Each structure stands twice: as C-alpha cells, then as structure tokens.
Amino acid sequence: MLRFVTGNEGKLHEAREYLDDVAGVEYDYPEIQAEELETIAAYGARDAYEHVGEPVLVDDAGLFVDALSGFPGPFSAYVEDTLGVARVGDLVRREGNRRARFRAVVAYCDGETAQTFAGSVRGRIVAPRGEGGFGYDPIFEHNGQTFAEMSPQEKNAVSHRGRALASFSEWFAERQ
C-alpha cells in the first residue's frame, strides 16, 4: 500500500481522488531549505521512505506571487503560520499586479526509485472568499472562483496538486 506522508489533511483528502489504495501517515520529515520544490520533496520522500519502510508519496507545495518575485514560494507554510493568509492577501492586493501561481511537487520513493511529478496553476489574489479547501485557497481565484469556493473535485480538476497527482497516478498505474 502507498503511504501519503503529510500532516495536512487537506492534501490527503485531495489525493484520495487519484489513488485507490493510499493511507495517510503523519511523520514530520525534514524540509530542507531550497529554492526548488522538487529538491525539497525528493529529499523528504527519501527520508520518509527510510522512516516508513514502504513506498511513500510526499507533497511539497507553495504559492508564488508575481509581484513579490515568487514569494512566499517554498516558504509558504512558514508565512502562513507567521503572517497568515489574510495578511498575505492584503500585501499582494496593494500591488498593481495580483497574478500568482500555485505549484505542487509530489515525490515518490520506494527505495529503488525516486521520482517527482509537478503541477501548477495560474490565478490571482483576491479578498478571501469561500469556506472549502485549506491554506491559501480563500485568496486564490481561478476562472472567477476562489479555490475555497470550489468542491474538492472542481479544485482537483484544475489545481496544481490535481495535475501533479494525475501524472503520478498514470505513471504508477503503468508500473504496477
């Protein structure tokens, strides 16, 4: 069985739509400081595999704001915990350009193979709307709706994570 290693219930919930046989594992693998999500996710997957001893998937994601040169990017979790989502929204809305991108990288490791799969989606930062999703979803608008206004299925159909998981699940199915 595949183990999705995360402390984030929202990620696991979204992943279940793509993976039939998956169980969540809460293990706080080290998130190294790096500019590329690929580097962080791949390192985390190898460490998590050592800890869990079964095939694992980890997911590293972030919000990249154009007007802030890609910030908070790989530091998105830290910024959510410190500044908070609403203040990030306020900061960006003071800028003329509100364009942003979500990126997600899922990394798989089974001891022999380590492989990453990326997905991204463009949108713009708006005042918070919606009750669904998690993290920055209420301030990220794509095609007129924030991610927090979408059902999990609607979000997956267009989201960074949905795209990354779709490529992973296709690759994984072929391998089995």
Ligand code: ITT
């Ligand atoms: P892990 O245990 O899987 O690491 P995490 O929430 O710490 O969970 P990350 O390290 O990948 O995840 O941090 C990503 C940050 O971006 C964090 O603040 C999330 O809330 C946020 N984020 C990630 N994916 C998101 C999404 O689909 N929608 C909104 N916010 C998201």
